[in-house]
Amino acid sequence: MAEKKLLLDIHESPELGKGLLLSMQHVFAMFGATILVPLLLKMSVSTALLASGIGTLIYMISTRFSVPVYLGSSFAYISAVAFAKEQMGGDISAAQTGIILVGLIYVLVAIIVTKTGTGWIDRLLPPIVIGPMIIVIGLGLANTAVTGAGFVKDGDWRHMLVAGISAAVAVLIQTKGKGFVKVIPFLIAIVCGYIAAALLGLVDFTPVKEAAWFALPTISLPFKTGIRSFGSYHFYFGAEALAILPIAVVTIAEHIGDHMVLGEITGRQFLKSPGLHRTLTGDGIATAFSALIGGPANTTYGENTGIVGMTRIASVSVIRNAAFIAIAISFCAKFTALISTIPSAVLGGMSIILYGVVASNGLKVLIRNRVDFNQSRNLVIASVMLVLGLGGAVLQIGSSLLISGTALAAIVGVVLNLILPKED
Numbered sequence: 001m002a003e004k005k006l007l008l009d010i011h012e013s014p015e016l017g018k019g020l021l022l023s024m025q026h027v028f029a030m031f032g033a034t035i036l037v038p039l040l041l042k043m044s045v046s047t048a049l050l051a052s053g054i055g056t057l058i059y060m061i062s063t064r065f066s067v068p069v070y071l072g073s074s075f076a077y078i079s080a081v082a083f084a085k086e087q088m089g090g091d092i093s094a095a096q097t098g099i100i101l102v103g104l105i106y107v108l109v110a111i112i113v114t115k116t117g118t119g120w121i122d123r124l125l126p127p128i129v130i131g132p133m134i135i136v137i138g139l140g141l142a143n144t145a146v147t148g149a150g151f152v153k154d155g156d157w158r159h160m161l162v163a164g165i166s167a168a169v170a171v172l173i174q175t176k177g178k179g180f181v182k183v184i185p186f187l188i189a190i191v192c193g194y195i196a197a198a199l200l201g202l203v204d205f206t207p208v209k210e211a212a213w214f215a216l217p218t219i220s221l222p223f224k225t226g227i228r229s230f231g232s233y234h235f236y237f238g239a240e241a242l243a244i245l246p247i248a249v250v251t252i253a254e255h256i257g258d259h260m261v262l263g264e265i266t267g268r269q270f271l272k273s274p275g276l277h278r279t280l281t282g283d284g285i286a287t288a289f290s291a292l293i294g295g296p297a298n299t300t301y302g303e304n305t306g307i308v309g310m311t312r313i314a315s316v317s318v319i320r321n322a323a324f325i326a327i328a329i330s331f332c333a334k335f336t337a338l339i340s341t342i343p344s345a346v347l348g349g350m351s352i353i354l355y356g357v358v359a360s361n362g363l364k365v366l367i368r369n370r371v372d373f374n375q376s377r378n379l380v381i382a383s384v385m386l387v388l389g390l391g392g393a394v395l396q397i398g399s400s401l402l403i404s405g406t407a408l409a410a411i412v413g414v415v416l417n418l419i420l421p422k423e424d
Helices: 016-040 045-062 078-087 093-116 119-124 127-139 142-149 157-176 179-183 185-199 206-210 247-266 271-292 302-311 316-330 333-340 344-368 376-390 405-419
Strands: 071-073 298-300 394-397 401-404
Touching: 016 045, 016 071, 016 185, 016 302, 016 316, 016 333, 045 071, 045 271, 045 298, 045 316, 045 333, 078 093, 093 247, 093 271, 119 405, 127 247, 127 344, 127 376, 127 405, 142 157, 142 344, 157 179, 157 185, 157 302, 157 344, 179 185, 185 302, 185 344, 206 333, 247 271, 247 298, 247 302, 247 344, 247 405, 271 298, 302 344, 316 333, 376 405, 401 405
Parallel strands: none
Antiparallel strands: 071 298, 394 401
């Protein structure tokens, strides 16, 4: 168990009313990234929400409902998918086929893990590699949070104010709140930030007025269905699709890192129980399913980890209910439109806290395991990983394989740990 017992442990379920509020908090925290990816790629937001909810349930079934993880749209594939669509004249066939194949790669890696075991994880990923990796995962997203919050050159003071209000409310409730209010700081903060943004004229309600109350998500399948509201594409195995596959190296590294962070927070080793093979299988099948219905690739979320770390709520039932809520919302066009009007400043203010919490857990790993930085090898490993991971380093191999950020830092850290001599 963790040093401080979670307020609500993994296998505990809250009362109905409290559980719904906790689940709504997770859903709102995930919306920023979940809807931003399809908006950037000109894909359906409702489909992304539907795929997010069903994908999370697929993951939970695969992991036997033992890991409090929510899946949502992945940023890692944005550039590759956009390029594939551009090369295909706007057709999503290559992009969707590539993402489906990525999901199958996850399952293939999971099968290999099943055969070889997980003992290699401890050898390849000791605390001196895990700690900096977690820090990079958190701080690597810092620029996104700061930009969303409006803290940039010539930024709008209204965005900064809204972000400040959102973050301040979350911090105030987290530190001074009493009772149940203390465990839903982000939900309350998002509502307060949204009200502030509306009063400052940052919210456009036109999409809400024009949207219908209920509508089927815009689903696309690799065959024609004859259903008017459904679109279609076809399987395409050309170079545009295959160019997406190397990104699986990046997202698998992120998958391992996110589960390590969550394991540190909850005091459990999820990569051993239920096992990396189960978490990868769930993530892979969820990603393939999302692409199959026309949605973006799925991924585990740093925001989810941040919320668990701040609220000390790790109940699987809360995440499961959040998935059901996301599925229900995908059919409510009016509410989907309302959620899409949440200003980036509100989500940016939340992200500043959440990503910081993730990074701080990396420091916790180093401190708790008493990593000795008087040893040159430890100092070198941590230093190189942090600079590469946060400095925007990119390694291009050939014309299609591009490794950067967290994945590059992780690979270099593992290599350095294996080749640098250990000191007495």
